[in-house]
Amino acid sequence: MTNIILDTDSYKHSHYLQYPPETTIVNSYVESRGGKHESVLFFGLQAWLKKLLANPITQADIDDAAWVCHEHGISFNRAGWQHILDKHDGYLPLEIEAVPEGTIVPISNVLVQVRNTDPACYWLSSFVETSLLRGVWYPTTVATISYHAKQSILEALEESSDELAEPVAQFMLHDFGARGVSSEESAALGGLAHLVNFRGTDTMNALLAARTYYQEPMAAFSVPASEHSTMTSWGEDREADAYSNMLKQFKGSNIISIVADSYDIFRAVNDIFGGELKDQVLENAEAGSRLVVRPDSGDPIENPIAVIKALMEQFGSSTNSKGYKVLPDHVRVLQGDGITPDTIKKILSRMLEEGLSAENIVFGMGSGLLQQVTRDTQHFAMKCSAVKVNGNWQDVFKNPITDKGKASKRGVLALVKTEEGYETRQAESAEENALRTVYRNGEMLVEDTLEQIRHRSMTYKA
Structure with a gap:
């Protein structure tokens, strides 16, 4: 399904008849008008360009679209x-400008701008809205959620850990979202958006997307990990054997992640890991393996803290220079149930209250990361802001009296970097423009690597 002529809303096919006579250029833009976060991390346009605009339309595409529209009853x-x-x-005569991917931009600013380059195709700029907006809002929203979760993690690490915050933080939020999204493409693009900020994932589709769209051979890493079926298949009376088998099979792996709440998480910590299997855990530690215990049920805020404390009773702890307790390096906790950016912040806050360093825990997030988002999470919209009619530019805008939040911008736009941050202005009054032309008439003019985008996200702060 890569025929862009059909990758749109039905009503778009009639819009070429609706513009003023003598219209030659239509200029449209994309922005986040507001939402949960005051700034967004822009990401995903390059993937959309490579998938849909790098390939020309064909006669077969036109003929198929003509048949579909006729049978569908539309123009x-x-x-x-x-x-x-x-x-x-067959290449679309469009010029697309965008802020560099990985840039953090305050809401209510232009992120993408598109206009036709052939006067006969004045209708094309807005025609691609459905596909273009979808290609931008979803990965940008996921990248934004992931980015702001990372800021919470970095703040907690900087307060409570002696380790360098950034290298540790990159592996503290693992993507478990592949099974919770609506499609393979959502897993790929959403999972990839998360990897702008972190380097841990179980969403393999994201690895393939990084390689295909952003020249990244291996974008992230994972570890041997158990699930309830592999642990409970041993039976409750052989729970210790199930854990022992994990420690044996993956001895020498950097991390061995074991879900331990199938029956009694605290019996598992106190009597099995800290008792019957303690010597095996320590032997694995000498071989370079870290045991990560997963309490995947119960109160997602208090339960992992209780498990950390129980592990400290069994394996000890040290107090770092900042006054926070840290588990031995070979033992950690992973909370992967009920995790959202809000619960991450609450867990970390409670840990600091209890005198526990943030480095004792890592998180896994599934549908809260990749699926529990909509276009309205950050109020994304694409609107026409200017048209050229009879050789003259005219501002185009909407300003509904019933909802001033939906007022749109006017004119051909520019994004200007000021001392206070980014600001959208009309292009004619802007000396510099942070928007760069990334596509023109079938040619991609800019191609970033994922590593460049990752670096940019850590450099540009709103």
Whole structure:
């Protein structure tokens, strides 16, 4: 399903008949109008460009779209699409500008701007709205959620750990979201958006997307880990054997992650890991393996803290220079149930209250990361802001009296970096423009690597 002529809303096919006569250029833009966070981490446009605009439309695409639209009962601009095929070899005559991916931009600022380059295709800029907006809002929203979760983690580490915060933080939020999303593409793009900020994932689709769209051979890492089926298949009376087998099979692995709440998490910690299997855990530690205990049920805030304390009773702890207790390096806790950016912040806050360093825990987040988002999480929209009619530019805008939050911007826009941050202005009054042209008439003019985008996200602060 890569025919961009059909990757739109039905009503878009009639819009070429609705613009003022003598319209030659339509200029539209994308922004986050507001939402949960006051700034967004822009990401995902390059993947959309490579998937949909790097390949030309074909005669078969036009013929298929014509048939679908006819049977669907809507208009079809066959002459317009045939013009694109015949004159532009099927490549869309558009110019797309965007802020560099990985940039953190305050809400209510232009992120992407698109306009047609062929006057005969004035209708094309807004035609791609459905596909373009979807290609931007979802990965940007996931990247933004992940980014702000990372800020909470970094703050807690800086207060409570002697370790350098950034290297530790990169592995403290693991993506468990692949099974909780609506499609393989959502797993790939959402999982990839998370990897702008972190380097741990179980969403393998994200690794393939990073390689395909952002020149990253291996974007993230994972570890041997158990699930309830592999542990409970041994039976409750052989729970210790199940854990012992994990320690034996993966001895020497940097991390061995064991879910331990199938029956009694505290019996597992106190009597099995800290009792019957303690010598084996210590032997594994000498071989370079860290045991990560997963309490995957119960209160997602208080339960992992209780497990950390129980592990400290069995394996000891030290107090770092900042006055916080730290487990031995070979034991940690992973909380992967009920995790959202809000619960991460609450857990870390409670840990600091209890005098526990943030480095004692790592998190796994599933649907809260990749699925529990909508276009309205950050109020994304794409609107027309200017048209050229009879050779003259005209501002275009909406300003509904019933909802001033939906007022749109006017004119051809620029994004300007000031001492206070980013600010959107009309292009004619901007000396510099942070928007850069990334696509023109079938050619990608900018191609970033994931590593460049990761670096940018740590450099540009709103």
